Amino acid sequence: MTQLASLSPAQLRAALAGPGLTLRTGRFATRLHTGIASVADSLHLLYADYPLLDDTAFADFHLQLTRPLTPRRWIKPQVTLLYDGRSLFRPLPLDQAFPMFEWGLNWCISSRANRYLIVHAAVVEKNGRAAILPAPPGSGKSTLCAALVGRGGWRLLSDELTLLRLDDGMLVPLPRPISLKNGSIDVIRAYVPDATLSRPVTDTTKGTVAHMKAPRASVARAADTALPGWVVFPRYEAGAPLTAQPQARADTFMELAANCFNYSLLAAEGFDALAAVVDAAPGWRLTYGVLDEALAFFDSLAGA
Numbered sequence: 001m002t003q004l005a006s007l008s009p010a011q012l013r014a015a016l017a018g019p020g021l022t023l024r025t026g027r028f029a030t031r032l033h034t035g036i037a038s039v040a041d042s043l044h045l046l047y048a049d050y051p052l053l054d055d056t057a058f059a060d061f062h063l064q065l066t067r068p069l070t071p072r073r074w075i076k077p078q079v080t081l082l083y084d085g086r087s088l089f090r091p092l093p094l095d096q097a098f099p100m101f102e103w104g105l106n107w108c109i110s111s112r113a114n115r116y117l118i119v120h121a122a123v124v125e126k127n128g129r130a131a132i133l134p135a136p137p138g139s140g141k142s143t144l145c146a147a148l149v150g151r152g153g154w155r156l157l158s159d160e161l162t163l164l165r166l167d168d169g170m171l172v173p174l175p176r177p178i179s180l181k182n183g184s185i186d187v188i189r190a191y192v193p194d195a196t197l198s199r200p201v202t203d204t205t206k207g208t209v210a211h212m213k214a215p216r217a218s219v220a221r222a223a224d225t226a227l228p229g230w231v232v233f234p235r236y237e238a239g240a241p242l243t244a245q246p247q248a249r250a251d252t253f254m255e256l257a258a259n260c261f262n263y264s265l266l267a268a269e270g271f272d273a274l275a276a277v278v279d280a281a282p283g284w285r286l287t288y289g290v291l292d293e294a295l296a297f298f299d300s301l302a303g304a
Contacts, residue, residue, distance in 0.1 A: 017033075021055075022057050025222075078093060119161070139234055150191070157226060175214040228277045244287075
């Protein structure tokens with residue numbers, strides 16, 4: 001199958017600005033059209049290993065990033081995201097075009113892919129079992145996820161969206177670039193020196209953001225599901241010693257449910273799927289201040 005890397009930067013820009021192209025990410029195909037050069041360049045940097053589908057292939061999502069045709073475009077250029085030809089989000093500064101694509105694709109999946117139970121959590125796998133990492137913003141979830149896959153030998157299933165298959169409880173990979181914010185950008189740049197990171201974008205609603213390229217091996221195994229192994233609620237505290245405490249199943253269930261996008265929508269199916277995860281995957285509450293110690297804890301779980 002043709003990969004995005006087969007296109008030169010100039011060819012990619014021309015394809016996106018012309019007929020568009022269809023990109024495969026895990027179980028989803030996205031048709032993207034844009035004439036914004038920074039988006040094409042970021043895709044070439046971060047999505048080089050992803051399959052391209054032909055123009056007749058079915059696409060789950062049709063997205064277009066465009067500059068609004070208003071006088072403002074000459075003073076403070078903006079970008080808007082169209083989903084199936086409709087604008088669902090307010091315009092953002094043009095410099096935020098690629099983050100807007102990433103955020104928009106997250107929205108598409110989290111609001112439309114209801115054949116899965118979708119948890120707002122990172123998920124990584126080693127030795128066939130996966131660790132689910134739900135956590136609020138600022139907890140160090142994405143930093144820990146980037147360290148685990150960039151240096152710890154874990155496979156990236158997703159940085160943001162854990163997809164649980166309803167019929168058999170397997171976790172479905174969605175490997176895409178890892179979103180890093182503010183201080184975590186420099187932390188990962190130093191901790192994973194061979195990582196490929198996008199140019200930081202400042203002054204977003206999330207602060208300064210950059211994206212780390214998903215490991216090639218994780219992208220290549222996007223069809224390989226994993227068993228839930230553990231649910232770990234991480235929290236970073238500068239200088240704190242590592243503490244890891246088992247969590248009661250009832251508490252794990254309630255916190256997971258609170259982090260689901262479509263738990264209520266799926267009703268009994270959602271309850272049964274989540275209960276099966278909690279039965280199979282012990283819950284842990286992890287506080288860490290040093291990434292090496294956190295990685296050692298995860299390896300102890302996996303028996304590595």
